[in-house]
Amino acid sequence: MYTIEKSNEIADKIFEIWVDAPHVARNAQAGQFVIIRIDETGERIPLTISRARGDLVRIVFMAVGKTTHALAAIKPGGNIADIVGPLGHPSEVKSWGTCVIVGGGAGISSTPCIAEALKKAGNKVIGIIGARNAGMLIFEDEMREICDELHVTTDDGSKGRHGFAADVLKETVADQKIDAVWIIGPAIMMKITSMATRDKGIKTFVSLNPIMVDGTGMCGSCRCQVAGKTVFACVDGPEFDAHEVDFDLLMQRQRYYMEQEKEAIALWNQHGCSCAEGK
Amino acid sequence: MGDRPAEVRIHDFLEVDTGFSPEEAIAEANRCLQCKKPACVDGCPVNINIPVFIAEIAEGNFANAAVSIKTQNMLPAICGRVCPQETQCEILCILGNKDKPIRIGQLERFAADEERRTGIKPQDKKPSTGKRVAVIGSGPAGITAAGELAREGHSVVMYESLHLPGGVLTYGIPAFRLPKDVVNAELDQVLKLGVEVKLNHFVGKSVSLSELLTYDAVMLGTGAGLPYFMNIPGEHLNGVYSANEFLTRVNLMHADQFPRFDTPIAKASRVVVVGGGNVAMDAARTARRMGAKVTLVYRRRSEDLPARLAEIHHAEEEGIEFITCANPTRILGEQVVTGVECVRMQMCELDASGRPAAKPIDGDTFTLDCDVVIQAIGQGPNPVLVREIEGIERGRAGNVIADGDGKTSHPKIFAAGDVTTGAATVILAMGGAKKAAQSICSYLTSK
Numbered sequence: 001m002y003t004i005e006k007s008n009e010i011a012d013k014i015f016e017i018w019v020d021a022p023h024v025a026r027n028a029q030a031g032q033f034v035i036i037r038i039d040e041t042g043e044r045i046p047l048t049i050s051r052a053r054g055d056l057v058r059i060v061f062m063a064v065g066k067t068t069h070a071l072a073a074i075k076p077g078g079n080i081a082d083i084v085g086p087l088g089h090p091s092e093v094k095s096w097g098t099c100v101i102v103g104g105g106a107g108i109s110s111t112p113c114i115a116e117a118l119k120k121a122g123n124k125v126i127g128i129i130g131a132r133n134a135g136m137l138i139f140e141d142e143m144r145e146i147c148d149e150l151h152v153t154t155d156d157g158s159k160g161r162h163g164f165a166a167d168v169l170k171e172t173v174a175d176q177k178i179d180a181v182w183i184i185g186p187a188i189m190m191k192i193t194s195m196a197t198r199d200k201g202i203k204t205f206v207s208l209n210p211i212m213v214d215g216t217g218m219c220g221s222c223r224c225q226v227a228g229k230t231v232f233a234c235v236d237g238p239e240f241d242a243h244e245v246d247f248d249l250l251m252q253r254q255r256y257y258m259e260q261e262k263e264a265i266a267l268w269n270q271h272g273c274s275c276a277e278g279k
Numbered sequence: 280m281g282d283r284p285a286e287v288r289i290h291d292f293l294e295v296d297t298g299f300s301p302e303e304a305i306a307e308a309n310r311c312l313q314c315k316k317p318a319c320v321d322g323c324p325v326n327i328n329i330p331v332f333i334a335e336i337a338e339g340n341f342a343n344a345a346v347s348i349k350t351q352n353m354l355p356a357i358c359g360r361v362c363p364q365e366t367q368c369e370i371l372c373i374l375g376n377k378d379k380p381i382r383i384g385q386l387e388r389f390a391a392d393e394e395r396r397t398g399i400k401p402q403d404k405k406p407s408t409g410k411r412v413a414v415i416g417s418g419p420a421g422i423t424a425a426g427e428l429a430r431e432g433h434s435v436v437m438y439e440s441l442h443l444p445g446g447v448l449t450y451g452i453p454a455f456r457l458p459k460d461v462v463n464a465e466l467d468q469v470l471k472l473g474v475e476v477k478l479n480h481f482v483g484k485s486v487s488l489s490e491l492l493t494y495d496a497v498m499l500g501t502g503a504g505l506p507y508f509m510n511i512p513g514e515h516l517n518g519v520y521s522a523n524e525f526l527t528r529v530n531l532m533h534a535d536q537f538p539r540f541d542t543p544i545a546k547a548s549r550v551v552v553v554g555g556g557n558v559a560m561d562a563a564r565t566a567r568r569m570g571a572k573v574t575l576v577y578r579r580r581s582e583d584l585p586a587r588l589a590e591i592h593h594a595e596e597e598g599i600e601f602i603t604c605a606n607p608t609r610i611l612g613e614q615v616v617t618g619v620e621c622v623r624m625q626m627c628e629l630d631a632s633g634r635p636a637a638k639p640i641d642g643d644t645f646t647l648d649c650d651v652v653i654q655a656i657g658q659g660p661n662p663v664l665v666r667e668i669e670g671i672e673r674g675r676a677g678n679v680i681a682d683g684d685g686k687t688s689h690p691k692i693f694a695a696g697d698v699t700t701g702a703a704t705v706i707l708a709m710g711g712a713k714k715a716a717q718s719i720c721s722y723l724t725s726k
């Protein structure tokens with residue numbers, strides 16, 4: 001059992017929790033993730049490590065289905081059954097020169113950690129964070145503190161620039177020499193945004209989020225196509241060269257359990273708990 | 280006693296084989312000739328003193344039988360159920376020449392089940408040596424090594440990346456063949472020797488290599504969990520599973536009980552399983568229990584199927600359709616699987632494994648309609664940790680090179696089980712782990 005020390009709704013449907021998991025916190029690096037299981041009947045879901053401090057690991061997630069709703073419902077002091085990590089390779093942090101970090105939606109949660117690591121490695125870091133609207137924007141302050149420059153966009157113009165993170169990225173790479181780019185967000189956002197750096201051949205990383213089970217390379221559920229080769233995102237990634245990724249395949253595989261996911265959230269909404277009646 | 284009827288058991292995950300009654304066990308034990316030079320023992324990778332424990336059963340001293348077995352094998356209820364006895368101890372039983380060999384595995388299981396029913400006796404252990412050993416992986420190799428080392432008085436920490444211990448015994452082999460309460464009881468008895476278990480620890484990530492090397496010795500039992508795919512077109516379609524994924528979703532995560540359990544799995548009406556080993560049989564019979572019509576496609580002949588005889592027989596009884604001498608060439612479908620195209624195979628000259636090489640007959644293809652394809656064509660050693668250990672020698676398949684005593688090229692690191700051999704068997708993993716544990720003991724005392 002692992003205790004959730006803090007839990008907050010930091011934006012519309014986006015939650016921040018701090019989990020007491022020294023074995024994860026101790027070795028966690030930017031770009032890595034955990035797999036959690038809420039309780040004895042729970043599924044294993046991957047979530048990015050947003051930060052680690054002392055024995056605590058920060059996780060930021062959007063409540064989208066059964067498991068994330070149930071996780072959001074756990075009060076501070078409550079427990080989850082399992083958390084394993086840190087999993088996956090850390091981000092490729094080195095002295096690149098000038099880096100851009102783009103975060104979309106809940107994906108923004110991964111950006112402060114990567115930005116900070118790159119900053120420490122001597123890079124100039126430009127942040128671009130985008131959300132649907134002002135109410136869904138997260139970590140603006142945290143990113144502003146770390147980055148040399150920060151751009152904010154909202155799809156509806158309710159805050160920062162009206163438009164998409166991709167628009168700002170396009171202008172940024174047109175204006176100055178950029179050495180490496182990270183784009184983290186929903187698959188479709190990563191697909192579209194990474195087009196901005198393709199022609200210029202700028203090294204661009206995306207963090208892939210296929211459906212996982214074990215997270216240790218044992219099942220192959222997370223397989224993706226990168227540069228025409230099969231990779232297991234959990235152990236070979238999760239970050240890959242954006243210009244080599246087959247995003248359409250990723251999105252196809254993400255949809256496989258949609259019917260069951262609807263059934264699971266419907267049951268949850270009916271009962272709002274994991275009690276026997278709810279199941 | 281014996282097997283539950285196929286038409287009943289395909290609706291549940293309860294054990295198929297109900298085992299011997301005491302009367303049956305005693306009768307079978309009485310058939311044993313108590314050979315002076317028992318050939319059967321040579322066939323057992325952990326050298327159980329087979330005539331001795333059988334004699335105890337014949338006398339009705341079931342508890343003594345279990346105690347005798349456990350001096351050599353701490354997991355008899357498991358091995359009695361899953362060992363390929365017909366190619367190990369039983370094939371060498373002298374009675375097999377004229378009549379049927381003694382059913383050694385069934386007797387071993389019986390003794391262990393009786394002991395579990397009446398309460399497992401705690402094992403003795405030596406006083407503490409003050410030495411610390413890390414065991415990586417909690418499958419048969421890790422468990423066995425941990426138990427042997429703890430008995431010798433070493434302090435053992437066992438790391439497991441999953442949320443439950445047991446390795447393949449827990450996530451791979453289905454409950455209808457190996458009930459999980461049997462696994463848990465046998466694991467518990469080993470862990471009660473004082474082994475500290477750290478679940479949810481992925482060594483190499485949660486525990487760094489330098490942290491690991493602060494132990495006095497390290498035993499690698501990380502198994503062969505890397506699933507192979509066939510690398511044919513259509514493999515990324517939704518509905519294509521590795522057997523590992525399919526079985527893990529069901530055995531470890533209980534996806535068969537969705538939505539009571541949260542893990543989803545395909546609702547398939549027609550399933551094609553590719554392969555012919557135990558893993559393929561387990562996947563096929565699991566899919567059958569979830570209501571699918573199942574076809575198993577194997578590239579060689581039925582006499583070449585590498586699975587245990589009992590599993591093949593059970594699969595047939597349960598209505599699994601076998602198509603032998605055929606191999607998938609393409610998986611069909613848009614986003615989701617709709618079928619598999621296969622080619623018929625012909626058998627040619629014997630290959631290195633002593634089996635005929637299978638070659639496709641060009642143009643002789645056929646198509647099977649299905650909504651799920653499960654690939655059970657083999658697994659490789661888990662590369663994640665091993666590839667990061669500097670100075671450890673590895674084979675072509677990524678397996679750790681260890682000598683017969685479990686020593687690797689790294690003085691502090693020992694290894695056993697599937698990570699050294701590639702996908703093999705429970706009892707071979709245990710046999711290797713016992714030797715590795717002995718090597719670790721001598722290494723620790725010589726230090």
Ligand SMILES: Cc1cc2nc3c(=O)[nH]c(=O)nc-3n(C[C@H](O)[C@H](O)[C@H](O)COP(=O)(O)OP(=O)(O)OC[C@H]3O[C@@H](n4cnc5c(N)ncnc54)[C@H](O)[C@@H]3O)c2cc1C
Nearest residue numbers: 045046047048061062065066067068209210211212254261
């Ligand atoms: C490496 C990685 C890191 C991630 N980090 C974050 C994060 O920091 N914050 C965040 O909000 N989300 C993150 N995700 C996505 C998160 O795992 C899913 O949102 C979550 O599993 C949804 O579960 P659910 O039961 O609430 O929703 P469901 O309704 O069950 O699923 C909603 C969608 O989430 C995806 N999903 C479902 N189950 C899984 C699974 N077992 N593994 C992966 N994806 C799944 C599917 O595409 C599905 O359609 C990450 C995914 C990966 C692979």
Ligand SMILES: Cc1cc2nc3c(=O)[nH]c(=O)nc-3n(C[C@H](O)[C@H](O)[C@H](O)COP(=O)(O)OP(=O)(O)OC[C@H]3O[C@@H](n4cnc5c(N)ncnc54)[C@H](O)[C@@H]3O)c2cc1C
Nearest residue numbers: 416418419420440446447451482502557696697703704705
């Ligand atoms: C479906 C199936 C059916 C089988 N049927 C039979 C049968 O009937 N009879 C038979 O004799 N054999 C059978 N086998 C083979 C047998 O199960 C294996 O040979 C045996 O389990 C190998 O034991 P092991 O301890 O080496 O590895 P495993 O059982 O694979 O255990 C390895 C463990 O290490 C863990 N691990 C890996 N890397 C790390 C890490 N870095 N940190 C922490 N933990 C880690 C894994 O999660 C796993 O739990 C079957 C195998 C499968 C898959």
Ligand code: SF4
Nearest residue numbers: 323358362367368384
């Ligand atoms: S452990 Fe396996 S090989 Fe040894 S006696 Fe028992 S069934 Fe036979």
Ligand code: SF4
Nearest residue numbers: 311312314319372373
């Ligand atoms: S070889 Fe057969 S008959 Fe002889 S001791 Fe072994 S089991 Fe008994």
Ligand code: FES
Nearest residue numbers: 215217219220234
């Ligand atoms: S999640 Fe199982 S191999 Fe990646």
Ligand SMILES: [Mg+2]
Nearest residue numbers: 065066067261
């Ligand atoms: Mg879910």
